[in-house]
Amino acid sequence: MASTPNGLARIETHGAKKKHENGICHDDSSAPVRAQTIDELHSLQRKRSAPTTPIKDGASSPFAAALSEEERQRQQLQSISASLASLTRETGPKVVRGDPARKGEAAAKGAPSPHPQPVHHHHPHVTPTIAVSDSSLKFTHVLYNLSPAGIITHDMCVSDTFLVGCGRAELYEQAIKYEKGSFITSTGALATLSGAKTGRSPRDKRIVKDEAAAQELWWGKGSPNIEMDEHTFLTNRERAVDYLNSLDKVFVNDQFLNWDTENRIKVRIISARAYHSLFMHNMCIRPTEEELEEFGTPDFTIYNAGQFPCNRYTHYMTSSTSVDINLARREMVILGTQYAGEMKKGLFGVMHYLMPRRGILSLHSGCNMGKQGDVALFFGLSGTGKTTLSTDHNRLLIGDDEHCWSDTGVSNIEGGCYAKCIDLSQEKEPDIWNAIKFGTVLENVVFDEHTREVDYTDKSVTENTRAAYPIEYIPNAKIPCVGPHPKNVILLACDAFGVLPPVSKLNLPQTMYHFISGYTALVAGTEDGIKEPQATFSACFGAAFIMLHPTKYAAMLAEKMQKYGATGWLVNTGWSGGRYGVGKRIRLPYTRKIIDAIHSGELLTANYKKTEVFGLEIPTEIDGVPSEILDPINTWTDKGAYKETLLKLAGLFKKNFEVFANYKIGGDSSLTDKILAAGPNF
Ligand SMILES: Nc1ncnc2c1ncn2[C@@H]1O[C@H](COP(=O)(O)OP(=O)(O)OP(=O)(O)O)[C@@H](O)[C@H]1O
Ligand SMILES: O=C([O-])CC(=O)C(=O)O
Ligand SMILES: [Ca+2]
Ligand SMILES: [Mn+2]
Numbered sequence: 238m239a240s241t242p243n244g245l246a247r248i249e250t251h252g253a254k255k256k257h258e259n260g261i262c263h264d265d266s267s268a269p270v271r272a273q274t275i276d277e278l279h280s281l282q283r284k285r286s287a288p289t290t291p292i293k294d295g296a297s298s299p300f301a302a303a304l305s306e307e308e309r310q311r312q313q314l315q316s317i318s319a320s321l322a323s324l325t326r327e328t329g330p331k332v333v334r335g336d337p338a339r340k341g342e343a344a345a346k347g348a349p350s351p352h353p354q355p356v357h358h359h360h361p362h363v364t365p366t367i368a369v370s371d372s373s374l375k376f377t378h379v380l381y382n383l384s385p386a387g388i389i390t391h392d393m394c395v396s397d398t399f400l401v402g403c404g405r406a407e408l409y410e411q412a413i414k415y416e417k418g419s420f421i422t423s424t425g426a427l428a429t430l431s432g433a434k435t436g437r438s439p440r441d442k443r444i445v446k447d448e449a450a451a452q453e454l455w456w457g458k459g460s461p462n463i464e465m466d467e468h469t470f471l472t473n474r475e476r477a478v479d480y481l482n483s484l485d486k487v488f489v490n491d492q493f494l495n496w497d498t499e500n501r502i503k504v505r506i507i508s509a510r511a512y513h514s515l516f517m518h519n520m521c522i523r524p525t526e527e528e529l530e531e532f533g534t535p536d537f538t539i540y541n542a543g544q545f546p547c548n549r550y551t552h553y554m555t556s557s558t559s560v561d562i563n564l565a566r567r568e569m570v571i572l573g574t575q576y577a578g579e580m581k582k583g584l585f586g587v588m589h590y591l592m593p594r595r596g597i598l599s600l601h602s603g604c605n606m607g608k609q610g611d612v613a614l615f616f617g618l619s620g621t622g623k624t625t626l627s628t629d630h631n632r633l634l635i636g637d638d639e640h641c642w643s644d645t646g647v648s649n650i651e652g653g654c655y656a657k658c659i660d661l662s663q664e665k666e667p668d669i670w671n672a673i674k675f676g677t678v679l680e681n682v683v684f685d686e687h688t689r690e691v692d693y694t695d696k697s698v699t700e701n702t703r704a705a706y707p708i709e710y711i712p713n714a715k716i717p718c719v720g721p722h723p724k725n726v727i728l729l730a731c732d733a734f735g736v737l738p739p740v741s742k743l744n745l746p747q748t749m750y751h752f753i754s755g756y757t758a759l760v761a762g763t764e765d766g767i768k769e770p771q772a773t774f775s776a777c778f779g780a781a782f783i784m785l786h787p788t789k790y791a792a793m794l795a796e797k798m799q800k801y802g803a804t805g806w807l808v809n810t811g812w813s814g815g816r817y818g819v820g821k822r823i824r825l826p827y828t829r830k831i832i833d834a835i836h837s838g839e840l841l842t843a844n845y846k847k848t849e850v851f852g853l854e855i856p857t858e859i860d861g862v863p864s865e866i867l868d869p870i871n872t873w874t875d876k877g878a879y880k881e882t883l884l885k886l887a888g889l890f891k892k893n894f895e896v897f898a899n900y901k902i903g904g905d906s907s908l909t910d911k912i913l914a915a916g917p918n919f
Contacts, residue, residue: 270432270433270434270435270698270699271697272433272698275417278418278430278432278433278698279417279418279430281683281697281698282418282420282428282430282681282682282683282684282697282698283420283683283684283685283686284683284684284685284686284692284695285686310334313334313381313491313532314332314333314334314379314381316533316534317332317379317381317489317505317507318330318331318332320489320505320507320535320538321377321478321481321482321487321507322478323372323475323478323479323482324471324474324475325475326372326373330372330373330375330376330377330482331374331375331376331377332376332377332378332379333376333377333378333379334378334379334380334381335378335379335380336378336380336411336486337378337485337486372479372482372483375482375483377481377482377484377485377486377487378485378486378487379486379487379488379489380407380411380486380487380488380489380511380514381489381491382489382490382491382492382518382524382529405515405518405519405675405676408427408488408511408514408515408518409421409427409511409515411488411511411514412427412429412510412511412512412515413427415511416429416510416511416512418430419511419512420684420689421689422673422679422682422684422689422690422691423684423688423689423690423691424673424674424675424691425674425675425676425677426673426674426675426676426677426678426679426691426704427512427515427676427677427678427679428679428680428682428684428689428691429512429678429679429680429681430680430681430698431512431575431576431577431680431681432543432544432574432575432576433574433575434558434574434575434576435576435680435681435698435699435701436576436578436699436701437576437578437579437582437781438556438558438560438574438576438579439461439781440463440555440556441555441556441558441559441560441573441574442461442462442463442560442561442562442781443463443464443465443469443470443553443559443560443561443562444462444463444464444465444561444562444563444564444784445464445465445466445467445470445561445562445563445564445565445566446462446464446465446466447467447565449564449565450564450565453590453784453785454590454784454785455783455784455785455786455787458896459776459780459896460780461780461781461782461783462784463553464553465552465553465561466552466553467563468552469551469552469553470561470563470566470570472548472551473547473551473559473561473570473572474540474561474563474568474570476542476545476547476548476570476572477540477541477542477545477570477571477572478540480509480542480545481507481509481540481542484509487507487508487509488506488507488508488509488510488511488513488514489505489506489507489514490504490505490506490508490514490517490518490521491503491504491505491524491529491532491535492504492506492517492518492521492522492523492524492652493521493522493523493524493528493652494521494522494584494588494650494651495522495588495641495648495649495650496522496648496649496650496717496718496719497597497641497643497645497648497719500592500595500597500641500643500648501522502536502537502587502588502591503532503533503534503535503536503537504521504535504536504537504538504539504584505535505537505538505539506521506538506539506541506580507538507539507540507541508539508541508543508580509541509542509543509544509545510543510575512575512577512678513541513543513575513577513580515676515678516577516580516581516678516705517577517580517581518707519652519653519676519677519678519705519706519707520580520581520651520652520653520655520705521584521651521652521653522651522652523652523707535567536567537567537568537569537584537587538567538568538569539568539569539570539571539580539583539584540568540569540570540571541571541579541580542570542571542572542573543571543574543575544573544574544575545572545573546558546572546573547559547572547573556573557572557573558572558573558574559571559572559573560572560574560579560583562583562586562587564587564590569583569584569587571583577678577680577705578655578703581651581655582781582782584650585599585601585639585650585779585782586782586783586784588639588641588650589782589783589784589785589790590784590785592641593785593789593790593793595643596643596644596793597641597642597643598641598642598643598790598793598794598797599639599640599641599650599790600614600616600639600640600641600642600794601616601623601638601639601777601778601779601782602614602615602616602617602623602638602639602640602778603615603623603624603626603627603628603636603637603638603640604627604634604635604636604640604647604649604720604723605627605628605629605632605633605634605635605715606632606633606635606715606720606721607631607632607633607836608631608632608633610720610721611724611725611836612635612646612647612720612721612722612723612724612725613627613723613724613725613726613727613832613835613836614640614642614647614723614725614726614727615627615727615729616726616727616728616729616752616778617728617729617730617731617757617778617810618730618731618755618756618757618773618775618778618779619757619759620657620731620757620759621729621730621731621757621810621811622729622731622808622810622828623637623638623729624637624638624654624655624656624657624669625656625657625666625669625825626727626729626810626828626829626832628654628656628666628668628669628711629829629832630667630668630713631833632713632836633713633714633715633720634654634708634711634713634714634715635647635648635649635715635718635719635720636649636650636651636654636708636718637654637655637656637708638651638654638655639651642722642723642793642794642797646719646720646721646722647719647720647721647722647723648718648719648720649708649718649719651708652707652708652718653705653706653707653708654669654672654704654705654706654708654710654711655703655704655705656669656672656703656704656706657701657702657703658673658679658682658693658702658703658704659693659694659696659700659701659702660693660694661693662693665825665826666825668711668712668713669704669711671710671712672704672706672710672711673691673704673706674706674710676706676707676710677704677705677706677710678704678705678706679691679702679703679704680702680703680704680705681698681699681701681702681703682695682698682702683695683697683698722797722801722803723801723803724802724803724804725803725804725805725806725835725836726748726794726798726803726804726805726806727805727806727808727832727835728743728748728751728752728778728805728806728807728808729757729808729810730751730756730757730758730807730808730809730810730811731757731758731759731809731810731811731822732756732757732758732770732809732811732812732886733758733759733760733770733771733811733812733816733817734758734770734772734811734812734816734817734882734883734885734886735811735812735813735814735815735816735817735819735820735869735872735873735882736816736869736879736882736883736886737807737809737811737851737853737869737886738807738809738848738853738855738867738868738869739808739809739813739823739827739828739831739862739866739867739869740806740807740808740809740831740834740835740840740855740856740859740867741806741807741848741853741854741855742804742805742806742840742841742845742854742855742856743804743805743806743807743853743854744805744915745795745798745799745805745908745911746908746911746912746914746915747805747807747852747853747915748794748795748798748805749791749794749795749902749908749912749915750894750912750913750915750916751805751807752777752778752791752794753776753777753787753788753791753894753897753902753912754774754776754890754893754894754916755774755775755776755777755778755779755780756772756773756774756890756893757772757773757775757811758770758771758772758773758811758886759771759773760817769817770812770816770817772886772889774889774890774893777790777791786900787897788897788900788901788902788903791902791903791912792902792903792904795902795903795908796903804841806835806840807853808828808831808832808835809823810822810823810828811823813866813869813872814866814872814873815872815873815874815875815878816878816882820872820873823866827861827862827863827866830859830860830861830862831859831862833860833861834856834859834860834862839859839860840856840859843856843857843858843859844856844857844858845857846868848868849883850883850884850887850917850918850919851883851887851916851917852915852917852918855867855868884919887917887919890916890917891916891917894913894916898913
């Protein structure tokens, strides 16, 4: 850690530098923003254009927060107040629903006196009690599920007016009024900045290692789970809760995860920013009015303190950012990062713990369904094409990122999509383009100061620009987001080495080998002049989110694929014609043709040949795709360089897989042997 002139360790708001061992990288978090100050960050967002007329601050207008059904409200406020209660105090905050601008009115109506349930927890430390302090006397205005979505049916969604009517408007107003960097783009999306962090901070994630967690979870080398103790969790929790309580207002979302209603999880998200509330409103499943009324106690609660940092002198803290999960308490605390993806992916981690206990496999995958009911899963690390390829005009979208596979079929965990939008084009990705409208959160994009037209090619703030929209914004979304058992399991890799074939058919052991490996090779920070592809291996195509040992998920996948007769495929959405710098990324229309041929069954009956080293079965012909690109060796002019690069990548695969060689996968040890043999041979 670097030190400052006064000898103190410097606070690393940007997170520690990534460690690359042997050319392998194990996390796929993005680079920090290049701005040094907040003003610099804000100036990146807006492109100057002539003429420069000054933009006036919008005059504040009172908005109509509907106060209805006194009793329901009282109960909701009570349960929110209990959620916001610090553990050391006798009482929680006095909460009032609505906008603080209407403070007088709301308070005059009489705030409910909350009686939070006592929270029992066991740790050896004596917790000081503050029965009454100024903070426990304070009112916090709670903006609770500001925008009930109502029941949105597929047909109704086509009408924009309905969506406007169901009102994400209040959150827009809150964001624009109070959160610097919030703007409405020319298509009506809410553009916002996530601050210094424009990606997740996997190195700042901590999991409470109590006795149960020590036994059940995956710890040690390769695991994303870095331990913390219960006491430290409570310290951070109290810090977040105190910060939230100190604000004039907080946002509370009560929502669901998992469209499989039998296995639905109720989540409460308490946050400081309208941006975060709208983001989760879009990304989680929106309850109906009735469901909200009967919501009761959440199964899991997030305290998101956003920009407010952790105390870096706290045990286990290595920076001012901390994302902490406590499974026993069913709580997550976020300090020192405003990147909204932490909430989404934090909950995904929780699902990776809860679902396998019920025999349900949780998956970092996209999912869509043909008109005939054939379901495909799209696995892949960040940026490999899950969202792009599952969003397919000819098929129904079940979801773009997080799914469950149970005995009854597949279900989406979320209620929205989170698309990368760097270089987004209307022509290539029309459905995503059109989803960026009123209600959609657009993170870290750059737009024209006056026209508010977004320049999707601009990476000034970050390369990880994102759009979060409700799944109904995709015209052919399948609502409810469930489907039958998958027929095809497509593993996506963006191979910047350019040696993996555009498509290969996998047998079951190969599917498992590549699933456990979880390979991709993106090209890191182009402007830093790094031209070397960086191989990333992330078990189960999502090591950052899994809680149990990868072989547990792999065994479940093998069992399900076998039972329901699904076919595995490896699709390279990366380079062709040479490695990064020489070749080019395979054209999206070709990848779409390849995917079409998988869906239609055309590829099941094609002619195949086997590749050297990786032993992959590649088709010799595909309708609409030039045959010569199907075998990468044809596209490289320097055959020697091809062979060398192929062996280099094979070596990295081998090295990565060493740690799994001692594990048995499932009950069938012959499968384990076959999986070990299914990797590259050279
Ligand atoms: N041949 C191709 N196939 C798929 N995507 C491509 C291709 N060529 C370029 N792209 C671009 O690559 C990106 C794929 O990103 P996408 O949002 O689909 O990633 P993802 O797998 O969903 O990642 P995350 O888990 O981070 O959301 C898109 O910006 C897409 O336009
Ligand atoms: O979670 C995020 O920040 C984006 C995402 O989908 C991923 O990285 O897999
Ligand atoms: Ca995605
Ligand atoms: Mn993802």
